[in-house]
Amino acid sequence: MPFRGSYTSREQVAVYEFNWLVLILIPLIAIFVQAFIATKLRWLAVLDLPMMVVIFFAVARRNPVSGCITGAIIGLLQDALGGPSHPIGMYGITNTVIGYAASSLGVKIDVENPGSRFLITYVFLFVHEAVYYGVGHGLLRQPLQWSWSHVAIAGLANAVVGVFVYHLLDRFKQR
Amino acid sequence: MDTFLGRYKNLVVLAAILFAQIIALAVQVRRPSQAGETRLIRVWAIASVTPFEKALVHTQKWMRDKWTGYVYLRNVHDENAQLRSEIEHMKLEQARLDEDAKMARRIQTLLAFKEQYLESTVAAQVIGTSGSDQSRVLYIDKGSDDGIKPDMAVITPTGIVGKIVQVSPSSAQVLPINDQLSGVGAALKDSRLQGILKGAANGTTTLQYIMSDEPVKPGEPVITSGGDRIFPKGLQVGTVASVEPGKDLFLNIRVIPSARLDRLEEVLVITNIQTRVPDASDLGPIRASDILSQRLPGVPVTPAVDAAGNAITQPGAMNTGQGSSAPGNATGAPGAVKPANPAGTGLGQGVTKPAGADAAKKPNPTTATPATTPAKQPPTALPHGSNQAPATTKPKTPEALPQ
Numbered sequence: 203m204p205f206r207g208s209y210t211s212r213e214q215v216a217v218y219e220f221n222w223l224v225l226i227l228i229p230l231i232a233i234f235v236q237a238f239i240a241t242k243l244r245w246l247a248v249l250d251l252p253m254m255v256v257i258f259f260a261v262a263r264r265n266p267v268s269g270c271i272t273g274a275i276i277g278l279l280q281d282a283l284g285g286p287s288h289p290i291g292m293y294g295i296t297n298t299v300i301g302y303a304a305s306s307l308g309v310k311i312d313v314e315n316p317g318s319r320f321l322i323t324y325v326f327l328f329v330h331e332a333v334y335y336g337v338g339h340g341l342l343r344q345p346l347q348w349s350w351s352h353v354a355i356a357g358l359a360n361a362v363v364g365v366f367v368y369h370l371l372d373r374f375k376q377r
Numbered sequence: 378m379d380t381f382l383g384r385y386k387n388l389v390v391l392a393a394i395l396f397a398q399i400i401a402l403a404v405q406v407r408r409p410s411q412a413g414e415t416r417l418i419r420v421w422a423i424a425s426v427t428p429f430e431k432a433l434v435h436t437q438k439w440m441r442d443k444w445t446g447y448v449y450l451r452n453v454h455d456e457n458a459q460l461r462s463e464i465e466h467m468k469l470e471q472a473r474l475d476e477d478a479k480m481a482r483r484i485q486t487l488l489a490f491k492e493q494y495l496e497s498t499v500a501a502q503v504i505g506t507s508g509s510d511q512s513r514v515l516y517i518d519k520g521s522d523d524g525i526k527p528d529m530a531v532i533t534p535t536g537i538v539g540k541i542v543q544v545s546p547s548s549a550q551v552l553p554i555n556d557q558l559s560g561v562g563a564a565l566k567d568s569r570l571q572g573i574l575k576g577a578a579n580g581t582t583t584l585q586y587i588m589s590d591e592p593v594k595p596g597e598p599v600i601t602s603g604g605d606r607i608f609p610k611g612l613q614v615g616t617v618a619s620v621e622p623g624k625d626l627f628l629n630i631r632v633i634p635s636a637r638l639d640r641l642e643e644v645l646v647i648t649n650i651q652t653r654v655p656d657a658s659d660l661g662p663i664r665a666s667d668i669l670s671q672r673l674p675g676v677p678v679t680p681a682v683d684a685a686g687n688a689i690t691q692p693g694a695m696n697t698g699q700g701s702s703a704p705g706n707a708t709g710a711p712g713a714v715k716p717a718n719p720a721g722t723g724l725g726q727g728v729t730k731p732a733g734a735d736a737a738k739k740p741n742p743t744t745a746t747p748a749t750t751p752a753k754q755p756p757t758a759l760p761h762g763s764n765q766a767p768a769t770t771k772p773k774t775p776e777a778l779p780q
Binding site: 230233234236237238240241242243247248252266267270271274278279280281282283284285286288289290291292293294295298299302306334337338341342344345346347356 | 386387390391394395398399401402405406418419421422423425426429430433503504505506507508509510511512513514515516542543550552556557558577578579639640641642
């Protein structure tokens with residue numbers, strides 16, 4: 203009898219639900235903190251808390267459709283706080299792609315342990331920056347600059363912080 | 378069809394959401410929002426985030442004030458003594474500058490030069506940013522309820538910050554000078570060369586449209602030129618950090634802003650600027666002899682030029698200005714009177730001499746400088762932006778001044 207299964211165990215593909223209040227408040231808090239911390243230290247803007255929240259919800263719910271929608275809404279809110287040089291939709295498109303990819307990946311591999319969380323955050327930050335650059339530079343002809351070193355450092359910072367953020371957000375998971 | 382949608386539901390949803398957003402982007406690029414027009418989603422986002430930011434910033438400020446004002450008072454005594462000493466120095470400096478300012482006002486009145494006055498400002502707290510590495514907009518806790526309107530200038534005591542772009546009732550969005558969409562009319566303070574200060578995506582600021590054959594050196598201060606009609610003339614912008622040859626015969630001048638744009642806490646919004654001729658009543662009484670001397674023939678008005686190419690005031694041409702001093706005020710016209718102390722600390726009225734006395738003693742008015750005069754040039758340049766030396770233009774209507 204041929205073996206039929208996936209890369210993950212039943213425990214690992216478990217789908218989590220969230221209280222609706224959590225679904226609303228956590229993205230808002232992430233956007234708020236993101237907007238606030240940069241007033242104190244500008245370099246903290248390399249951290250992308252809304253992206254981490256998109257990844258967390260997408261991976262936990264493992265539903266590409268809800269991942270897309272969550273990413274789009276959070277991204278559009280993030281866009282809305284941008285200035286006149288920031289058209290609405292740049293983060294929306296980026297986080298939609300991230301939400302879709304993260305939820306699709308969540309079905310395939312174990313994304314519950316800190317090591318894998320570190321890796322996916324690192325990789326998704328590259329994807330995030332690449333899509334953002336593609337939209338801004340390719341579609342809108344904005345004078346964006348691509349810096350490998352900046353993306354590498356930002357990826358590392360986000361991955362480290364992300365591990366702790368995901369651990370914190372795990373408390374809100376419901377079976 | 379149902380099977381196709383069912384099979385590729387996820388991809389179809391992804392494509393639909395992306396397509397909708399790309400269309401929205403295309404609409405924005407084709408029809409950028411006009412000044413004052415605010416997209417509804419921005420209003421919602423700002424309205425949902427700024428109250429929390431305001432609360433947090435004000436709580437933080439309150440706690441910090443309590444801590445630094447009542448608990449953490451280490452070294453306060455020493456700091457107090459140091460500040461008192463600084464105040465003494467600044468009082469002396471202010472006395473010197475006061476004389477310069479009086480002279481400048483006199484000249485401006487005589488020449489009917491208009492000056493910009495900051496009639497009113499509103500202090501505001503920075504409560505947030507865009508949160509993006511690409512956009513550098515800031516949010517402040519004052520909005521249209523406090524009289525804030527788009528295109529008002531935002532400054533700090535150390536330098537300019539940016540301008541208001543969008544306003545909601547209780548908050549406003551500031552476009553800082555290092556944002557890529559920003560443009561500020563600026564000038565080099567020493568050479569008076571004018572250009573446009575532009576921001577970049579990486580947060581740097583460059584002064585553009587200065588010809589490459591102009592001598593610009595690092596460290597030169599940059600001030601606002603007033604050409605953008607947003608920032609009043611003469612405000613500090615920053616200093617030149619580096620000068621490199623740029624494209625199309627222009628220099629690429631990188632400027633470091635004076636204001637710490639990455640750590641702003643409190644700013645001032647200029648809510649009202651008035652352009653008017655300085656009030657002649659500020660000038661004090663003018664002696665009739667001074668006005669008469671203006672009317673007499675043979676008063677030399679030929680401009681003299683010093684080694685640096687600056688026009689030097691002639692005593693005859695300056696008579697009206699000198700005469701506008703109060704008779705009892707021995708400082709006379711600062712343009713011809715030098716402080717005895719080069720450091721400017723001995724600016725009591727007893728140590729300066731009336732210009733008329735100097736002019737009477739010295740045959741050559743262009744060199745009529747007392748022996749104790751420091752290396753300082755006569756203040757021929759008018760305050761902020763008057764490139765015209767006062768001696769080059771003969772006052773036309775001295776009669777208009779009160780006698």
